[in-house]
Amino acid sequence: MSDPTIQRRLILERRPQGTVTNEDVVLHEALVDSPGDGQILIRNHFLSIDPAIRDWMSERPSYLPPIRIGDPVRSTVIGQVVESRVSRFRPGQLVVGIGGWEEYSVADAGQFSLVELKPGDEAQHYLSIYGAVGLTPYFGLLEVGKPKPGETVLVSAAAGAVGSLVGQIAKIKGCRAVGIAGSDEKCRWIVEDLGFDAAINYRTETDMVASIARACPQGVDVYFDNVGGQILDATLLNLNKDARVVFCGAISSYNSTEPVPGPYNFWQILARSATIEGYLVSDYLDQFPQGIAQMREWVGTGRLQFREQVIDGLENTLDAFNLLFEGRNEGKLMVRVAP
Amino acid sequence: MSDPTIQRRLILERRPQGTVTNEDVVLHEALVDSPGDGQILIRNHFLSIDPAIRDWMSERPSYLPPIRIGDPVRSTVIGQVVESRVSRFRPGQLVVGIGGWEEYSVADAGQFSLVELKPGDEAQHYLSIYGAVGLTPYFGLLEVGKPKPGETVLVSAAAGAVGSLVGQIAKIKGCRAVGIAGSDEKCRWIVEDLGFDAAINYRTETDMVASIARACPQGVDVYFDNVGGQILDATLLNLNKDARVVFCGAISSYNSTEPVPGPYNFWQILARSATIEGYLVSDYLDQFPQGIAQMREWVGTGRLQFREQVIDGLENTLDAFNLLFEGRNEGKLMVRVAP
CATH class of the missing domain: 3.40.50.720 (NAD(P)-binding Rossmann-like Domain)
Known part of the structure; x- marks a missing residue:
């Protein structure tokens, strides 16, 4: 981006004990970084709120390394490419991948894939029924x-x-x-x-x-x-x-x-x-297109129902996250950070 | 058998707490039963001493029902058919199957299979290298x-x-x-x-x-x-x-x-x-012949070594059994009850 932009991010400041509080995960303002070689800058539209994120906040060995103290909380996001330093993504494209609880994410392009909306699709479906x-x-x-x-x-x-x-x-x-x-x-x-x-x-x-x-x-x-x-x-x-x-x-x-x-x-x-x-x-990443096609058919013929719960505003992310552990969410939880 | 014969058996008198003692499993004398329809009477030569037997002595659900109080302790045995009430077994044949810690077992023929010794085989190998x-x-x-x-x-x-x-x-x-x-x-x-x-x-x-x-x-x-x-x-x-x-x-x-x-x-x-x-x-019972053939080849060409520890005398069975849990056995443990 030519003009430095200020964004808000939710930073992991310490490893939570038990329920995550806003002393563990703190809202900060920061300048938006520029992508390096092989990276893209994404304007996040939706953040995915998942139980596994709780595990990444801890230090125990898992399938992804622990989130580092001082980094934004890691999560799946859907957003629009703002700037790209790889040939396969162009500004304006909709992508899904591993970003963070923040308004903009800079990430390795290899962690993202392109979302191609079909008739009837909404972007957020790629964090829910057509996502993980x-x-x-x-x-x-x-x-x-x-x-x-x-x-x-x-x-x-x-x-x-x-x-x-x-x-x-x-x-x-x-x-x-x-x-x-x-x-x-x-x-x-x-x-x-x-x-x-x-x-x-x-x-x-x-x-x-x-x-x-x-x-x-x-x-x-x-x-x-x-x-x-x-x-x-x-x-x-x-x-x-x-x-x-x-x-x-x-x-x-x-x-x-x-x-x-x-x-x-x-x-x-x-x-x-x-x-x-x-x-x-x-582990089934290479079979995702086939899986999405089958899910789309079942959704289209009314054989599968699903619910989404969208909460607005980055500042409400932690409250949304804790709903999961209280069993009070109704369907796939997401936070909308941009329209 | 025409003349009633007296045998010795190790009976489960109560469910053990922790290590099995000779108040839990008691040596008794009893008349040898006659086989009923579909059953055989076996003179046991070798009893197999296995950790799983400990589990069958308890009441917790397992892949075999608990041994009933008053019954002989269940175990794999090798022995000779003395009397048969099914056509596929004849007196004198060597068989292996689920019997008990006793000198003679009466059992359903379906729990036994015929042992056909090849050159170099010994009967006891069918409780060890060619058995479970x-x-x-x-x-x-x-x-x-x-x-x-x-x-x-x-x-x-x-x-x-x-x-x-x-x-x-x-x-x-x-x-x-x-x-x-x-x-x-x-x-x-x-x-x-x-x-x-x-x-x-x-x-x-x-x-x-x-x-x-x-x-x-x-x-x-x-x-x-x-x-x-x-x-x-x-x-x-x-x-x-x-x-x-x-x-x-x-x-x-x-x-x-x-x-x-x-x-x-x-x-x-x-x-x-x-x-x-x-x-x-x-669960692999139907593939046993193929497995035995492969093991026999590896043993024959010296690629596989195995050890057996044979303890003599039914009265020493419980001591042999407890060796397992002390880690003091050296190789597959068996008790010889008849030559």
């Missing part, structure tokens, strides 16, 4: 869970952005779909509106082992796990032989300050010849 | 671990009957083989005699995470886990992306009286896109 949120259940359920018609698929955080799609895709594939969610309203929504076969409200059930057994009378063949913890433990006692656990997330432990033990029923993995597979949608 | 002990590493490493040449295979209980074969098969397949064992003598044996690339004495190392990192400088691609517990926890921090954990056993927890938490580093399964698969050799 849609593709995570798509590849996770089909490529890792490998459900067969007639099998039972159980999913936790079932009214969430990912979980609600897991159940719907399971139904499309001829499975029994059972969801675990945190309110009667959410349970009603996934059964009555989304077509799940059964739902369990984990906040009101006292014996999750028995509740899962009732909702899954033929046992669980595929468990799509977004939460870990006690629900995973209860599920392990309901697995069928040769069951597959898609280990997609463990939101129940992300805010913990002590080492969290694995499931007490870990032994059941052996007793039932089950498989637990850690799953990252980014 | 040899076939567990064979199918577990090759079908579940799926090691590729140049990868690093780590195995716990590496001087044990199963573990020592895991490392040797890994070497045959062109991998780096690293073993974890409980004494310097065991470590020397697996490196100098069996050809492992490195060994770790877990009793003298204080920081297992660092020890594994040193012995596996390229990280761990396949972990063949026989023990669980802290060694599994330390290994999880050394896994490469897309690593495979063959969950074959968890001897570290079999004698525990409290619920045992899963690994504290359970999260690493996701962080490294790893897979943990519970593995039972019995």
